[in-house]
Amino acid sequence: xxxxxxxxxxxxxxxxxxxxxxxxxxxxxxxxxxxxxxxxxxxxxxxxxxxxxxxxxxxxxxxxxxxxxxxxxxxxxxxxxxxxxxxxxxxxxxxxxxxxxxxxxxxxxxxxxxxxxxxxxxxxxxxxxxxxxxxxxxxxxxxxxxxxxxxxxxxxxxxxxxxxxxxxxxx
Ligand code: SF4
Ligand code: SF4
Numbered sequence: 001x002x003x004x005x006x007x008x009x010x011x012x013x014x015x016x017x018x019x020x021x022x023x024x025x026x027x028x029x030x031x032x033x034x035x036x037x038x039x040x041x042x043x044x045x046x047x048x049x050x051x052x053x054x055x056x057x058x059x060x061x062x063x064x065x066x067x068x069x070x071x072x073x074x075x076x077x078x079x080x081x082x083x084x085x086x087x088x089x090x091x092x093x094x095x096x097x098x099x100x101x102x103x104x105x106x107x108x109x110x111x112x113x114x115x116x117x118x119x120x121x122x123x124x125x126x127x128x129x130x131x132x133x134x135x136x137x138x139x140x141x142x143x144x145x146x147x148x149x150x151x152x153x154x155x156x157x158x159x160x161x162x163x164x165x166x167x168x169x170x171x
Contacts, residue, residue: 001086001150002038003027008088008148029091045087048103052111052129057122073118080113080158082151089145089155101134105145105155108136112158115165127166136162 002011004026005019016024032040083106090096090104103111111130115123130136136159145155 001029001088001091003030003091008092010084010086010088010150013150029087031091031093031097032087040087042087044100045090045104045106046085048090048107049085049110051103052107052114053122053126054110054114056114056117056120057125059121067119069118076116076118077113079153080109080116083109083113083153084151085110086150088148088150089153092144092148094142094144095138095140099134099138102138103130103135105139105159108139108162109153109155109158112162115162123165124169127162127169130162131166136166 001008003009004011004014005021005024008029011026026038028034028038029040032042032045035041085106087106089109090106093102093105096102096104108130111126114120115126139156139159141156141160143156146153149155
């Protein structure tokens with residue numbers, strides 16, 4: 001990802017005609033440490049991604065065949081699994097700039113991707129990891145992340161769904 005004329009996007013998917021301008025101002029992703037020129041350091045971004053345990057967690061013994069899903073269950077991760085971890089959303093989020101410990105829209109959308117997966121059995125620990133002031137409760141629904149996402153995903157909605165799952169839990 002990079003910032004072209006004030007908007008974050010993936011430069012490989014950007015079309016010059018869409019900018020409607022003779023002048024293109026290209027900058028590295030805002031809020032990310034710059035290594036050199038347009039190259040940003042994604043270490044912190046990926047550490048936040050790993051913090052939400054972005055993989056299927058199994059607690060019961062695997063079945064003899066694949067873990068099957070119904071068409072309806074599979075549809076529950078539509079709009080979540082497509083994330084390419086480009087960083088455009090987190091880099092556009094004012095809460096992400098303000099709080100260096102905020103997990104950010106990308107990590108939280110990926111947490112939702114596994115929480116909503118009916119094959120996963122690790123929701124409790126994943127929800128524990130995001131149920132704090134640097135997790136889902138830092139989002140102020142400013143919506144920048146949605147406009148920034150080149151895959152047209154909706155991190156705000158994903159964060160709201162995590163908040164709902166947390167509130168549904170019995171303490
Ligand atoms: S909706 Fe939440 S995650 Fe998205 S930009 Fe706003 S504060 Fe950040
Ligand atoms: S949610 Fe969209 S903008 Fe954010 S990292 Fe994934 S693909 Fe990129």
